[in-house]
Amino acid sequence: MRALVVGGGIGGLTAGIALRRAGFGVDLYERAPAIREVGAGLSLWPNALHVLDEIGVGARVRALGHAQGDGRLMTAEGRTLIEMSMSVIEEAGGAPVLMLHRASLIEALRTGFDGAVHLGHELTDVAQTGERVRATFANGATAEGDVLVGADGWRSAVRARVFPGARAEYVGYSGLRGVVARPASVTQTSESWGRGARFGLVPLVDGRLYWFACWNAPEGQVLSSAERHSRALETFRGWHAPIEDVIRSTDPAAILHDDVREIVDLPTWVHGRIALLGDAAHAMTPNLGQGGCSAIEDAYVLARCLANFPQVEDALDRYVRLRRPRVASIVRDSRAFGSFGQLENGLARRVRDAITVATKGRYGREVVLRYARTRPHELLEVTE
Numbered sequence: 001m002r003a004l005v006v007g008g009g010i011g012g013l014t015a016g017i018a019l020r021r022a023g024f025g026v027d028l029y030e031r032a033p034a035i036r037e038v039g040a041g042l043s044l045w046p047n048a049l050h051v052l053d054e055i056g057v058g059a060r061v062r063a064l065g066h067a068q069g070d071g072r073l074m075t076a077e078g079r080t081l082i083e084m085s086m087s088v089i090e091e092a093g094g095a096p097v098l099m100l101h102r103a104s105l106i107e108a109l110r111t112g113f114d115g116a117v118h119l120g121h122e123l124t125d126v127a128q129t130g131e132r133v134r135a136t137f138a139n140g141a142t143a144e145g146d147v148l149v150g151a152d153g154w155r156s157a158v159r160a161r162v163f164p165g166a167r168a169e170y171v172g173y174s175g176l177r178g179v180v181a182r183p184a185s186v187t188q189t190s191e192s193w194g195r196g197a198r199f200g201l202v203p204l205v206d207g208r209l210y211w212f213a214c215w216n217a218p219e220g221q222v223l224s225s226a227e228r229h230s231r232a233l234e235t236f237r238g239w240h241a242p243i244e245d246v247i248r249s250t251d252p253a254a255i256l257h258d259d260v261r262e263i264v265d266l267p268t269w270v271h272g273r274i275a276l277l278g279d280a281a282h283a284m285t286p287n288l289g290q291g292g293c294s295a296i297e298d299a300y301v302l303a304r305c306l307a308n309f310p311q312v313e314d315a316l317d318r319y320v321r322l323r324r325p326r327v328a329s330i331v332r333d334s335r336a337f338g339s340f341g342q343l344e345n346g347l348a349r350r351v352r353d354a355i356t357v358a359t360k361g362r363y364g365r366e367v368v369l370r371y372a373r374t375r376p377h378e379l380l381e382v383t384e
């Protein structure tokens with residue numbers, strides 16, 4: 001069987017590796033002239049690390065990151081609300097919460113994929129005839145396979161062709177991300193909550209620091225590099241040290257900006273011999289750090305289903321039944337976390353902070369654990 005994988009991000013590369021491991025021929029098509037990620041950090045939870053182990057690339061990925069370690073949830077003024085212990089999650093999950101640079105993850109996945117990679121191939125159309133699926137690319141090339149995997153991100157061209165009614169809906173806040181040299185004062189992960197805004201600091205290996213910020217904003221702002229920098233400084237002016245210094249020391253050209261979105265009005269993730277995975281199927285809010293982890297899980301489950309069912313349609317049907325309920329639950333919980341963190345009203349924020357302190361963050365920990373502790377074999381069990 002020959003699989004066409006569209007997209008060379010976390011989901012597409014993992015799908016390529018998992019499909020090759022299951023014995024399939026794989027051609028991967030990426031629109032960019034190179035497989036690479038621009039600079040920011042990423043957390044991989046135990047659920048995803050176990051999958052990467054299962055498909056033979058876990059050790060390589062683990063070697064490029066480090067355990068996130070314990071952290072703190074704070075106020076904008078720098079008061080600690082709760083200590084966030086990662087050991088509970090690591091013990092229950094049986095693996096570290098790995099923090100690494102995205103470029104390192106992509107490089108490790110690229111190295112682990114031994115199928116054919118076709119760069120500069122932007123998918124423009126898909127069509128199915130009988131038992132074949134055909135892809136057409138902007139450069140005039142075409143390809144045929146037995147199954148096509150749409151792993152082409154939240155603006156998925158594959159999804160647009162087969163489910164034109166689906167939309168990527170803005171959730172009300174925008175995100176900025178950057179990587180700088182780590183100031184000596186930052187020794188652990190923290191997330192700080194202010195009025196309709198949050199700021200996170202996460203140490204990476206090699207003396208670097210990953211920072212992320214979210215703030216409530218109208219949809220569709222287009223910010224130049226300089227504006228990203230000045231917007232971050234304006235929004236987080238007066239927040240506790242070293243937030244302003246961290247922003248100031250970031251190269252404006254390296255600050256990433258995304259409106260945070262979720263995919264809605266998508267009736268299913270498969271259509272004949274075409275399957276969507278990762279952000280193409282379920283772009284989600286980043287609050288649980290499970291978007292990329294879910295793409296990794298999708299890729300693994302899809303490959304197992306294709307290996308276990310002789311008919312592609314049956315395999316894809318099982319894939320959707322296994323994945324959709326779990327991912328829908330992650331999307332919901334992630335969104336709820338974000339709404340909690342992005343509160344603006346002063347009274348609501350005081351109540352939120354008081355509940356967080358009183359419960360020592362128990363609810364959040366339980367939600368995180370619900371997904372982080374899942375082992376690969378459990379992903380293959382139908383629970384609905």
Ligand SMILES: Cc1cc2nc3c(=O)[nH]c(=O)nc-3n(C[C@H](O)[C@H](O)[C@H](O)COP(=O)(O)OP(=O)(O)OC[C@H]3O[C@@H](n4cnc5c(N)ncnc54)[C@H](O)[C@@H]3O)c2cc1C
Pocket residue numbers: 006007008009010011012029030031032041042043044121122123124151152153154155156157158175176177212258277278279280284286289290291292293294295
């Ligand atoms: C602020 C923020 C923080 C996050 N933090 C985390 C975290 O800590 N942990 C985590 O697990 N997740 C996190 N995520 C989510 C994670 O980044 C995504 O879920 C993940 O990157 C999705 O991977 P993907 O492969 O599905 O899509 P993408 O990474 O978008 O990759 C899609 C690929 O397809 C290519 N492509 C697009 N269109 C075409 C086309 N027409 N033809 C060919 N190729 C095409 C693109 O060039 C790209 O290479 C975060 C997201 C954000 C916004």
